Amino acid sequence: MGTRVWVALVVLLLATSQVLADPRGDIQAKSKAAMENYDLMDYDAAKKLLNQALAIAKKAKLDKDPAVARIYLQLGLTAFAAGDTDAASVAFLSAVQIDPSIQIDAAYKSPDVNQLLEEARATTGGGEPSGGTSAGSRVDCSAVQGVQHELLDSAPAGAPATIEALVGADVAASKVVVMYRVEGATTFTEAALTKRGDCQYTGAIPSAAMRGSLVHYYVAAYDDSNKLLASKGSSGSPNILEISGAAAVPGDEEDPISGGGGSSGGDIRGGIVAGGKPPKVMLTVAGGTGLGYVSGNTEGGNMVETCCVGNSLAVITPELSYFVSPKVSIGLAARIGLPIGANVNAEGAEGYSTVAPAGLLRVRYALSASGEGLRVMGQVGGGVMRNTIKLDTGTAGMDTDIVAQGPILVGAGIGYMKRLGAHFAFVADLSALAGIAIGDKVGTTAVNSGVGADLSIGLAVGF
Numbered sequence: 001m002g003t004r005v006w007v008a009l010v011v012l013l014l015a016t017s018q019v020l021a022d023p024r025g026d027i028q029a030k031s032k033a034a035m036e037n038y039d040l041m042d043y044d045a046a047k048k049l050l051n052q053a054l055a056i057a058k059k060a061k062l063d064k065d066p067a068v069a070r071i072y073l074q075l076g077l078t079a080f081a082a083g084d085t086d087a088a089s090v091a092f093l094s095a096v097q098i099d100p101s102i103q104i105d106a107a108y109k110s111p112d113v114n115q116l117l118e119e120a121r122a123t124t125g126g127g128e129p130s131g132g133t134s135a136g137s138r139v140d141c142s143a144v145q146g147v148q149h150e151l152l153d154s155a156p157a158g159a160p161a162t163i164e165a166l167v168g169a170d171v172a173a174s175k176v177v178v179m180y181r182v183e184g185a186t187t188f189t190e191a192a193l194t195k196r197g198d199c200q201y202t203g204a205i206p207s208a209a210m211r212g213s214l215v216h217y218y219v220a221a222y223d224d225s226n227k228l229l230a231s232k233g234s235s236g237s238p239n240i241l242e243i244s245g246a247a248a249v250p251g252d253e254e255d256p257i258s259g260g261g262g263s264s265g266g267d268i269r270g271g272i273v274a275g276g277k278p279p280k281v282m283l284t285v286a287g288g289t290g291l292g293y294v295s296g297n298t299e300g301g302n303m304v305e306t307c308c309v310g311n312s313l314a315v316i317t318p319e320l321s322y323f324v325s326p327k328v329s330i331g332l333a334a335r336i337g338l339p340i341g342a343n344v345n346a347e348g349a350e351g352y353s354t355v356a357p358a359g360l361l362r363v364r365y366a367l368s369a370s371g372e373g374l375r376v377m378g379q380v381g382g383g384v385m386r387n388t389i390k391l392d393t394g395t396a397g398m399d400t401d402i403v404a405q406g407p408i409l410v411g412a413g414i415g416y417m418k419r420l421g422a423h424f425a426f427v428a429d430l431s432a433l434a435g436i437a438i439g440d441k442v443g444t445t446a447v448n449s450g451v452g453a454d455l456s457i458g459l460a461v462g463f
Contacts, residue, residue: 023060027053027067034074043082050075069099073117077104080113088113092120103164106152111159141199144168147176149219149232154242157211160204161241163191165219167199171230173221176201181238183212183326183369184419188235193219205241213326213369215241282329284319284427286458290337292387292435296448298401299353300344302391310387310403312356314338315454317429319362326371333360333379335433335454339386344401353402353445358383358409366417377413377431382406384445385435385452405435405450407442417460425460 030053037046050071057068076091095102096117104117145168155161163178176195179188193203209215218233233239290312295304315338321331337356360381367374384406391399411433418426430453437449 023056023062024065024067026056027062027071030056031067031071031074034078038074038078038081041081043078046078047075047082050078064098066099066102069095069102072098073102073104076116077108077113080116085116088116089120092117096121106150106155106162109162110156114162139166139197139200141166141169141197144199145170147171147219147221147230147232151232151239152217152241154244155205155210157243158207159210160207161210161215163193163203163205163217163219165193165201165232167201167221167230169199171221172223173229174224176219176221178203178205178217178219179235179238180205180209180215180217182209183214184372188216188238210243213243215243217241280323281463282321282323282425282460283463284317284321284331284458284460286317286319286427286429286456288315288317288429288454288456289313290315290385290387290452290454292385292403292405292450292452294387294389294403294405294448294450296403296437296450297446298344298389298391298403299386299446300401301446302344302401304389304403310389312337312385312387312452312454313340315456317431317454317456317458321362321364323371327366327369329364331362331364333362333381334358335360335381335383335385337386339388339402342388342400342402344391344398353386353404356384356386356404358385358406360409364415372417372419372425375415375417377415377429379409379411379413379431379433381409383409384442384447385409385433385450387452403450404442404445404447405452406437406447408436408438409433410436423462425462426457427460428457430455 030049034046034049034053037043037049053071054068054075057063057065057071062068072091072095076088076095079085079087079091100121104113144166148166148168149164152161152163165176167173167176176193177190178193179190181188189209191203191205193201195201205215205217216238218231218235218238220231221229223229292310292312293308294310295308297303316336317333319331319333321329323329335356335358337358339353339356342353358381360379362377362379364375364377366372367376384404386402386404388400388402391401411431413429413431415427415429420426432451432453434451435447435449437447439447441447
């Protein structure tokens, strides 16, 4: 009698364990953990977890479940990342045999891995072409309202960026498009999305637009009169698609300002810059005026008394810059100040100083990814700044002297750049410099510590 009771308890426990078991939940948990290891580039750990998920699925007789197709897809991605292309092909083939319309998540897409999946899909002879909606034919279009689109955060350079969207019957759209704006452009370009099924639309931002560091885009639905009915994003608030990797761009000429092609490097079609090379070198020549807070002794041996603000009426600043990236540049600049109007000579000199030379190392950072717009700047160098001041004297013709500051120069600034074409740009800078004296004289020049500021505008040309 006791034996029968124990047998009954064992059977009951086994039955309860089967009821409480959740193989799909276990598979999803393994899948999530595997992709976390994938992101950490621990491909062996990811592969082990995915194989455990497959074992769970087989035991639970879920071999043909869509969740298992996703496991095979992830196994293919893991094998491909580990350098085993053959294993990746086999895994992709297993995935599409279960779910012919399965797609790779945007975060893991690349041209090579997409091609491998499409080759597996072609082998089975079924499924949607590349770019189909990941939900495939299982999408319940009756439940779709408005424009639905899973935003893309990043995509590889030099390859089409697949755009997928669902548009509900409530929109009654005549056409659905992706509107995209390449880096540096001011207008959006339209690319049509193709309807597949009752509510699914697919298309791509073309490879020619996938250059630089980003692309702005949004998905929009229009009626017959080209009236906007609904959208995901807008021209005023588009999605930002970051471009990863470097794309090979045809063309011979470089455009350091816009990245577009020159006469032989490419052309512009439909708002897309085709050809050209990334920014490299830019020469800027700017001119303006400056002022400074002065103290100490003038070059004529006079004391700065009641006046503390002098001016340098003309300042010329040529600069040669190298672009580390579209946003960051390093440049060498010469500051040539012209203290105009002095009429007091330094003792023992035939005439007052007529120029204030200085050399500066400048690092600029643009707030916009395109490099246009506002830019902040740090600068350091050596030389002198000279400002003319009025002396506290009533002697006519002997009332304007020069104060020199330096020789160590340190400062910062803010600027603005606007492109004027393929190779030219307008620039403006507000630059502040502190002149730090390390002695009373530099050569025969009496120097002081002080602060100066220059406002200048100019023209930049790219090479």
